[in-house]
Amino acid sequence: AQSVTQPDIHITVSEGASLELRCNYSYGATPYLFWYVQSPGQGLQLLLKYFSGDTLVQGIKGFEAEFKRSQSSFNLRKPSVHWSDAAEYFCAVGAVFDGMRFGAGTRLTVKP
């Protein structure tokens, strides 16, 4: 079965600084990869997804992620963080006929 690792439990960045959240996956074939964001007290919202093709994908709210097959990674980036980006971020990998598995999440704190 597929698995997902998010090495960073908690990250703090200053407003306006750049952000990179790490995600590594394990899966025997080309995976379907997703990033979701969870604001406090809310459900998860899809930020972006990768299926195939261009390895740099753009999402909502100015986020992007890059798929690197050689490193089994799908890191999420944003050039300039806003206070409203404070949330928990989940990486997920989907497999054909096996549903979706989530990482443990990374909590982002934004300093003013």
Add this chain to the structure above:
Amino acid sequence: NAGVTQTPKFQVLKTGQSMTLQCAQDMNHEYMSWYRQDPGMGLRLIHYSVGAGITDQGEVPNGYNVSRSTTEDFPLRLLSAAPSQTSVYFCASSYSKQGSSPLHFGNGTRLTVT
């Protein structure tokens, strides 16, 4: 368009009590699922359904039952609540079980078992 609706938002149970968490979606999705979210563990799949009348177990099914009598509804039942079931529960749906299909989530139910 309501999407995925979960009720209640909060619930406190005593050990041994039973309850049903409700989930409804209005997107005509075939696939529905229940996850629990615990600190440091991400979301873990409890049960899922690929259509009316079809359900299956996920990673952590023990202590929970589900049924799917209609496309829209997918309730989760706790027959005898235990403190280990204290968690936040999310219902999610998508148009198929295949891993390429993004999930649409409800806003969650925070359950405390004392």
